[in-house]
Each structure stands twice: as C-alpha cells, then as structure tokens.
Amino acid sequence: MRNKLILAAAAVSAVALALAGCSSGGGSSDGKVTLTVVGFEGGGTELADIPQINADFHKKYPNITVDYKYVANGEYDQYNNTRLAAGTAADVLMTNATRVQQWQKQGYLADLSDQSWVKQLIPNVAPFGAIGGKTYAFTQQNIPIGLYANLDILKKAGIAQVPQTWPDFLDALQKLKAAGQPGLLLADQGGWTSEQLSLALAANLVDDKWGQGYDEGKTNWNPSFAPVFDHIKQLLTSGDVDGKLMNGIEPFNTGNADFAAGKWAFTIMGAWELQNFQQNAKFDFSLNPFPGGDAGSSPYGVTFVGSGWGVNAAGQHTDAAKKYVAFMADPANDSRYLAAENSFTTLKNVPSPTMSKASAYVDAFNAGHSQVSPIEYLHFPTYEQEFWKVGTSLFNDPSQSTSTLLKQLDQTIPKTK
Amino acid sequence: MQIRGRSAMVLIAPAALIFAVFVIYPLIRGVQLSFTDAIGPSGGNFVGLKNYLHALSDPTVLHALGNTIVYTIVVVVVQNGLALLVAFWLFKLERVRNFVRAGLLLPAMMAFVAVGYLWSYMYSPLGGPIDEVMDALGLHALEPIWLGDPHTALMSIAAIYIWMFLGYTATIYLANYMAIDPALIEAANLDGAAGWRRFWSIDWRLLAPSFTINITLSVIGSLRVFDLPFIMTQGAPEDATQTLSLVIYNNSFANYQFAYGTTLAVLLLILTIVVGVTQATLLRRREADLA
Numbered sequence: 179m180r181n182k183l184i185l186a187a188a189a190v191s192a193v194a195l196a197l198a199g200c201s202s203g204g205g206s207s208d209g210k211v212t213l214t215v216v217g218f219e220g221g222g223t224e225l226a227d228i229p230q231i232n233a234d235f236h237k238k239y240p241n242i243t244v245d246y247k248y249v250a251n252g253e254y255d256q257y258n259n260t261r262l263a264a265g266t267a268a269d270v271l272m273t274n275a276t277r278v279q280q281w282q283k284q285g286y287l288a289d290l291s292d293q294s295w296v297k298q299l300i301p302n303v304a305p306f307g308a309i310g311g312k313t314y315a316f317t318q319q320n321i322p323i324g325l326y327a328n329l330d331i332l333k334k335a336g337i338a339q340v341p342q343t344w345p346d347f348l349d350a351l352q353k354l355k356a357a358g359q360p361g362l363l364l365a366d367q368g369g370w371t372s373e374q375l376s377l378a379l380a381a382n383l384v385d386d387k388w389g390q391g392y393d394e395g396k397t398n399w400n401p402s403f404a405p406v407f408d409h410i411k412q413l414l415t416s417g418d419v420d421g422k423l424m425n426g427i428e429p430f431n432t433g434n435a436d437f438a439a440g441k442w443a444f445t446i447m448g449a450w451e452l453q454n455f456q457q458n459a460k461f462d463f464s465l466n467p468f469p470g471g472d473a474g475s476s477p478y479g480v481t482f483v484g485s486g487w488g489v490n491a492a493g494q495h496t497d498a499a500k501k502y503v504a505f506m507a508d509p510a511n512d513s514r515y516l517a518a519e520n521s522f523t524t525l526k527n528v529p530s531p532t533m534s535k536a537s538a539y540v541d542a543f544n545a546g547h548s549q550v551s552p553i554e555y556l557h558f559p560t561y562e563q564e565f566w567k568v569g570t571s572l573f574n575d576p577s578q579s580t581s582t583l584l585k586q587l588d589q590t591i592p593k594t595k
Numbered sequence: 596m597q598i599r600g601r602s603a604m605v606l607i608a609p610a611a612l613i614f615a616v617f618v619i620y621p622l623i624r625g626v627q628l629s630f631t632d633a634i635g636p637s638g639g640n641f642v643g644l645k646n647y648l649h650a651l652s653d654p655t656v657l658h659a660l661g662n663t664i665v666y667t668i669v670v671v672v673v674q675n676g677l678a679l680l681v682a683f684w685l686f687k688l689e690r691v692r693n694f695v696r697a698g699l700l701l702p703a704m705m706a707f708v709a710v711g712y713l714w715s716y717m718y719s720p721l722g723g724p725i726d727e728v729m730d731a732l733g734l735h736a737l738e739p740i741w742l743g744d745p746h747t748a749l750m751s752i753a754a755i756y757i758w759m760f761l762g763y764t765a766t767i768y769l770a771n772y773m774a775i776d777p778a779l780i781e782a783a784n785l786d787g788a789a790g791w792r793r794f795w796s797i798d799w800r801l802l803a804p805s806f807t808i809n810i811t812l813s814v815i816g817s818l819r820v821f822d823l824p825f826i827m828t829q830g831a832p833e834d835a836t837q838t839l840s841l842v843i844y845n846n847s848f849a850n851y852q853f854a855y856g857t858t859l860a861v862l863l864l865i866l867t868i869v870v871g872v873t874q875a876t877l878l879r880r881r882e883a884d885l886a
Contacts, residue, residue: 255848263637280851284635367715367742368829425832426743428715436721559850563829570832574745 213498214245217272221248227518235505242498262286269493270502273315273486275306287314288489295507298525302550306483316507319484320522322539323374323448325468330461331443335359341469342477351418354443363442365433366424369566374446379406381480381549382470389555393593400584407580414576421573449520465536479539479548557594564590629858634851646858659837666753667817674757682768699762711826714755718742745835752823764809771805800885807878818867839863
C-alpha cells in the first residue's frame with residue numbers, strides 16, 4: 179500500500195513538473211515568443227479592427243505570436259487585478275486613465291517614456307497616460323460625445339439647422355413641442371446621461387483648466403458648475419424634458435433603440451453609436467458639439483479619453499510588448515483603429531478619421547473647439563458613481579438648491595493625488 | 596459499516612484540503628487584508644481597525660445596509676408567502692402540477708444579465724409592457740417611473756428577484772407537501788378541516804422543514820443581493836438601489852480600495868452568519884416544537 183502511495187505521489191510530482199515546464203514564459207530556444215495581450219476591446223461587439231492589426235503585427239514580427247484575450251469591461255478589473263498581484267498578468271494590458279493611475283501606483287506598469295510615440299501625443303491627452311512626468315501608457319482613444327440630431331424631425335418642425343447656441347436650442351425644443359414633434363431624449367437610468375449632459379454643457383460654460391486644477395485644490399464643483407446645473411434646471415422646469423421619466427429609461431439599449439427608431443429629435447450619446455445609427459436609422463441625422471453657449475458663441479464639444487495600452491512591468495516579454503504598443507501607435511495602424519472606433523486622434527502625426535455624419539464635430543475639434551471631459555482629470559476613482567447620485571437627484575427634483583448639490587459633489591469626490 | 600481512524604482521515608483529506616485552500620485560506624487572507632490600506636489584492640500597510648471604524652460611519656455603507664435590510668425583509672416575506680400559495684394550489688391540482696412545475700423553475704434558470712435587460716424593457720416608461728397594460732386598464736395616473744423614482748426603484752428590483760425565485764421556492768414547498776402522508780390530509784378533511792383552517796392547523800406545521808430551508812436560502816441570498824442593481828441601476832437613482840454587495844464591488848474593483856472593500860465583505864459575512872445561524876436555530880427549534 180505504502181509503495182502505491184509513493185508511486186502515486188511521484189507521478190503527480192512528475193506531471194506537475196512537466197506542466198510547469200510547459201508554461202515557463204511562452205518563449206523558446208529558437209527565439210519565438212508568444213506575447214499575451216488583454217483588452218476590453220477587440221472582441222464581443224467592439225472589434226476595433228484589433229484582430230486584423232494583431233495579424234499584421236505577426237506578419238511584421240514573425241517570431242512574435244500574439245495571444246489576444248478579450249475580457250468585457252465589466253469583468254476587466256476582476257480579471258486583471260488578481261493576475262497582476264500574482265505576477266501572471268498579460269504582457270500588454272489595455273488601459274484607461276483610471277487603470278493607469280491605479281496600476282502604476284502598485285508598480286505594475288513599465289515606464290514607456292523613451293518610446294518614440296510619446297513625443298507625438300497631443301498635449302491635452304498626454305496626461306492621461308502619464309504620472310510624475312513619466313509615460314506609462316499610449317492613450318489611443320479620444321471619442322466625441324455630443325448631440326445627435328434627427329434632421330428629418332427638425333425639418334418637420336421648421337428648424338433649418340442644428341442649434342448652435344443654448345438660446346437656439348431652447349427655441350428649437352419649443353418649436354418641436356409646438357409642432358407636435360418629439361424633443362430631447364436624455365435616457366438617464368443609472369445616471370450616465372446626466373453626467374454627459376453636464377460635461378457637454380461644461381465644455382461651453384466652465385473654464386477648460388477646471389479639471390486639471392481640481393485635485394490641486396484650485397477648483398471646486400461649487401460654484402464653478404453652477405451655470406451647468408442652472409442650464410439643466412431650465413430644461414427640466416420648462417417642460418422640455420421630464421427628468422423623472424428620463425431617470426427610468428435605460429440609455430444604451432432602450433434609449434439608443436428609440437432614437438434609432440426615429441422617435442426623438444435629439445439625444446446625447448458617444449460617437450461609438452455612429453455605426454449603429456447609420457445601419458439602423460431610416461432618417462438623416464448628425465452628431466454635433468453641444469450647443470451650450472450664449473447667443474453668438476460657437477458650440478464646444480467634449481471628448482472622452484478612453485482606452486490605451488500599457489506594458490506589464492513584471493511581464494516576461496517586455497521588449498516584444500513595447501514593440502506591440504509602438505505598432506499600435508504607428509500612424510497606419512492607429513488610423514485603422516480610430517476609424518473603426520469613430521475616435522479623434524491622440525497623436526500629432528495621425529489625422530482624425532473622416533466621419534461624414536459628424537462633420538460639424540470634426541470641424542469643431544480641428545478648430546480647437548472641444549475639450550477633454552473635465553471630470554476625467556480627477557483621480558478619485560469612483561467620481562462617476564458619485565456624480566450619478568447627484569445627477570439622478572437633480573433630474574428627480576430640479577427644485578433643489580444648485581449649491582447644495584454641488585457642495586455634495588465637493589464632499590463626496592475628495593481631492594486625490 | 597463504520598469507517599474509523601486513519602481510513603476516515605484519508606477519505607476526508609481531499610475535501611478538507613480543497614475546503615482549506617479555496618475557503619479557509621482566502622478567508623484568512625481577506626481578514627488580514629481588511630486590517631491594511633492595500634489598494635490591490637495584496638500588499639498595503641497595517642492600519643489596525645481604521646477600515647472598520649470608517650465603515651461604521653460611512654453614509655454610503657449605512658444607506659446600503661438600510662436598503663439591504665428592507666430588501667431582504669420584503670423579498671423573504673413576499674417570496675415565501677406567494678410560494679406557499681402556489682405550492683398549496685399545485686398540491687390540489689394534480690393534473691397540471693408537473694407541467695406547471697417545470698415552467699415555474701424557468702426564471703431561476705435565466706442569466707441575471709438577460710433578466711436585467713428583459714426587465715429594463717418591461718419597466719421602461721417608453722412603451723414598456725407593464726405601463727402599456729396599466730394604460731389599457733385606465734391606470735395611467737398610477738404609473739410610477741419604476742426604476743427612475745427613488746421611492747419605487749428598490750422594490751421594482753425586489754419584484755424581479757421574487758419573480759425569478761418564486762417557482763424555486765414553491766417547488767421546495769411542493770416537495771414537502773407531496774411527502775405529507777395522504778392519510779393525514781384525508782383525516783383532516785373528514786374532520787371538517789378545510790381551506791385556511793386546514794392550512795394553519797395541519798399543512799403549516801408539517802411544512803416546517805421546507806419553511807426552514809426556504810427562509811434560510813432566501814435570507815442569505817437577499818443579504819448578498821448584487822447582480823440586478825449592478826446591471827440595471829448601478830445603485831441609482833440617487834442611492835436608492837445601493838446594496839452592501841454593490842458597495843463592496845465598487846470599493847474593490849472600481850475604487851481600487853481593496854482593503855476597505857474586503858472590510859465591508861467581512862462585515863457582510865459576519866452579518867450573514869449571525870442572521871443565518873440565529874434564524875436557522877430558531878426555525879429548527881420551531882420544527883422540534885411542532886413535531
């Protein structure tokens with residue numbers, strides 16, 4: 179019996195050793211490397227042309243095979259955080275501004291400051307991949323969020339063009355109502371849309387240095403955002419928008435489907451929905467910078483700095499990983515990604531893609547009439563969730579004091595380094 | 596045949612090892628982590644009871660605790676009450692029992708993500724079926740914004756959970772019903788005990804074992820409620836659907852405050868154990884008294 183047990187133990191040990199040998203790093207004596215990459219794009223419904231770019235990377239570097247793992251954004255942190263702590267995370271990690279901050283704090287990201295693409299980063303985007311003067315990620319995505327307009331409905335109400343200013347916008351909503359046409363959809367279940375409306379208005383009404391100054395203690399929500407909340411109150415109290423109703427509408431499925439079905443004149447959404455609307459909408463539409471400014475002003479757009487790429491500092495193929503990130507930043511490859519994502523460029527040497535339905539937005543961006551979402555500069559990780567509480571509260575009861583709501587934000591979103 | 600000594604140890608060892616590695620060890624590491632300021636799942640400096648003291652005065656946590664308790668009471672009471680009625684009805688209707696029983700379990704088999712999207716549509720104020728039916732019945736004035744109004748959002752989510760697990764709970768009650776000696780029911784009927792009288796004097800007492808199981812399962816499940824508030828409302832509107840598990844998730848995976856998130860998870864575990872053990876003890880005692 180004892181001999182059998184010893185034999186069994188020896189067999190288990192042998193299998194374990196063999197398995198350990200198989201998994202030692204994905205490299206081999208002939209110089210071939212398997213590079214592991216993980217991203218929350220490149221699979222599911224958001225391919226972002228990444229499978230093709232990966233295939234082309236392998237063509238350029240035949241010794242490097244990309245093992246790409248798509249993980250949905252909702253599960254992305256659970257997937258990576260435990261692996262990073264255990265030292266088994268992928269060599270290349272898709273990042274965003276918050277993840278760059280948190281992972282760098284824990285020493286998980288390699289310093290990429292010496293990479294050639296760093297010099298090409300557009301100045302207002304560069305801070306989202308950098309900490310303490312060093313660059314830890316290539317920020318690739320800068321997506322416009324703005325006002326979608328159903329041009330057919332506007333025409334029926336006698337509105338010749340998409341409003342350019344706040345007074346024009348309010349006037350257009352009144353004209354739509356008078357003509358018996360639907361108005362502005364702000365599907366706010368969960369609070370995301372009230373946040374985007376606030377940020378779109380802030381691009382027109384709040385100093386563009388507000389975001390950078392917040393964590394340094396130079397700016398606060400109260401009173402800087404008072405004009406923003408007061409504008410929203412105008413919408414909610416004039417009868418143009420029913421805030422309570424909007425809080426009950428799910429934005430990304432129900433809301434988008436309703437707009438695509440031609441049931442609303444306006445909605446606020448990101449450019450990632452352009453393809454969906456182009457495929458499904460049976461009416462003419464456009465994506466525009468938000469008309470939040472005073473009479474005579476030009477509309478300013480707000481962009482969301484999204485995904486990028488970082489290199490795992492503890493990865494086994496750091497050089498190959500840096501090549502992968504550089505390949506993504508190569509103008510030809512970056513252009514393909516940006517076109518697939520309907521994203522503005524983050525690099526000086528790469529033009530933004532042509533977006534026929536968002537030409538007014540592209541013109542505004544090229545004229546410097548856009549700003550990065552100011553809330554994204556904040557380092558407190560759950561700033562969005564805290565904003566959603568206040569946004570849904572404002573939609574539910576617009577009679578609340580603006581300063582009370584803004585003071586709540588100052589309290590619940592602490593200055594964070 | 597009884598297995599003793601070394602043989603018993605050898606047979607228990609694999610399960611004990613798996614339990615130790617996958618339950619006991621993570622639990623100990625979790626408790627350790629809760630006394631640090633770690634922002635990831637490892638590392639951090641020892642901070643003593645700081646996280647626990649902070650949790651006890653954190654308004655979001657206290658609000659979520661209140662929501663979780665209200666939600667648990669409503670789900671446990673309504674789900675079990677309705678499940679008893681359904682089981683009672685199915686017990687009487689022998690012909691449709693098997694057909695209906697299979698259908699009752701369907702909602703519990705659905706993925707939470709699918710259920711979340713399905714009910715977002717059901718509750719939608721833009722042509723959602725519930726509002727459409729109410730409109731048809733002339734009840735438009737009574738339609739709330741189900742998930743958008745802080746006064747109705749939590750109960751709207753509770754209703755979905757009840758819908759999902761009503762059949763599951765009823766099936767357990769029904770299994771208990773079917774195990775009752777038919778002679779007892781017949782004797783009760785002959786003695787003139789029918790309807791509510793028979794239910795209260797006979798059925799209710801004999802259903803004690805399934806009552807204990809169902810209450811225990813629904814209390815533990817409700818205290819840990821996470822999926823639908825996460826998928827459907829993210830805790831909004833305002834803090835109306837914020838639950839303890841959602842706060843734990845947000846702190847650990849969105850806020851990167853792993854140590855604090857783990858502290859809350861330890862507190863939720865303690866709460867679940869205290870409530871679970873207390874009510875299981877009381878219900879077992881009740882079973883013994885009724886037997």
